[in-house]
Amino acid sequence: MQQTFYKYQGTGNDFVMIDNRQQTFNKNDTKRVAFLCDRRFGVGADGLILLENHPEHDFKMVYYNADGNESTMCGNGGRCLVAFAKELGVIKDKAVFEAIDGLHHATVEGDIVNLQMLDVSKIETHKNHVFLNTGSPHHVQFEPNIEDFSIKTQGANIRYGEPYNEAGTNVNFVKKQSDTEFRVRTYERGVEDETLSCGTGVTAVAIAMHYIGETEKNLVNLNVQGGKLKVSFNVEDGIYKNVWLSGPAKLIFKGSI
Numbered sequence: 001m002q003q004t005f006y007k008y009q010g011t012g013n014d015f016v017m018i019d020n021r022q023q024t025f026n027k028n029d030t031k032r033v034a035f036l037c038d039r040r041f042g043v044g045a046d047g048l049i050l051l052e053n054h055p056e057h058d059f060k061m062v063y064y065n066a067d068g069n070e071s072t073m074c075g076n077g078g079r080c081l082v083a084f085a086k087e088l089g090v091i092k093d094k095a096v097f098e099a100i101d102g103l104h105h106a107t108v109e110g111d112i113v114n115l116q117m118l119d120v121s122k123i124e125t126h127k128n129h130v131f132l133n134t135g136s137p138h139h140v141q142f143e144p145n146i147e148d149f150s151i152k153t154q155g156a157n158i159r160y161g162e163p164y165n166e167a168g169t170n171v172n173f174v175k176k177q178s179d180t181e182f183r184v185r186t187y188e189r190g191v192e193d194e195t196l197s198c199g200t201g202v203t204a205v206a207i208a209m210h211y212i213g214e215t216e217k218n219l220v221n222l223n224v225q226g227g228k229l230k231v232s233f234n235v236e237d238g239i240y241k242n243v244w245l246s247g248p249a250k251l252i253f254k255g256s257i
C-alpha cells in the first residue's frame with residue numbers, strides 16, 4: 001500500500017513525516033521505519049515522525065530514530081512537526097502538543113518555529129564534560145579542533161562507553177566563539193553518526209555553557225553544521241525554565257512510497 005510522506009529539515013536534521021491521524025501506520029514495524037530512513041534504499045532521514053490526534057491538545061508526536069527504534073524527544077523534529085501541522089491545516093501559528101517527554105508549546109513565524117523545551121533542573125558536571133537531559137540525554141564537552149577531528153570515532157566511543165553503554169547518550173562537541181555564540185557538532189544516538197544539527201543537543205549546550213559560567217547570557221546562538229539555532233531560557237532557583245529552541249523548519253518535498 002502506497003504511503004504518503006512529507007520530508008522536512010530543520011538546520012539539516014532531516015525527517016520523514018507521516019500524518020497518522022487515521023492510525024494507518026504500523027508502529028511496530030521497525031524494519032519499515034529503518035527502510036524509510038535509509039539514505040540509499042529508502043527516502044533517507046535522521047528520523048521518522050508521526051503526527052497523531054490527541055484528545056485535548058493539537059496533536060501528538062511519536063519519534064523514531066533512523067535505526068527504526070522509537071526514541072526520546074527530538075527538538076528539531078518537534079519544530080518540523082509544528083511546521084508540518086501548519087501545512088496540514090491542523091494549526092495556524094500556535095500549537096500545544098504532547099511528546100514522549102510531556103507537553104510542548106510552539107509558535108510559527110514564517111520559516112522559523114519556536115519550540116518550548118522541558119525545564120531542566122538536573123545538570124551533572126564532571127571533570128571534562130557536562131551531562132544533562134533536555135528531552136534526550138546529552139553529553140557535552142569542549143573540542144578545540146572542532147572543525148577537524150574524528151567526530152564519528154570519538155562520538156561513538158563516548159556514546160557506547162561507560163557510563164552510557166548500550167542505552168547510550170547523544171554527544172555534543174563545543175567550541176566557544178563569543179559570550180553569545182558557540183559552535184556545536186553532534187554525534188547522535190540512534191543515527192550512530194554525526195547529524196548536521198541536534199535540537200535537544202544545542203539546548204543542552206546552551207544550558208550547560210550558562211551553568212558552568214561560559215556565558216552569562218540567557219539567549220545563546222548555536223552554530224551547527226546545518227545552520228544556526230537560538231536557545232533562550234530563564235533561571236529560577238537553579239532551574240532552567242521557559243526554555244525555547246528557535247530556528248528554521250522547511251518542507252523539502254512530498255512523496256509516496
Ligand SMILES: N[C@H](CCC[C@H](N)C(=O)O)C(=O)O
Pocket residue numbers: 013046047065071072073074075076077136137169170188189190191197198199200201
Ligand atoms: N537521537 C536522539 C533523538 C533525536 C534528537 C535530535 N534529532 C534533536 O533534534 O533533538 C536520541 O535518541 O536521544
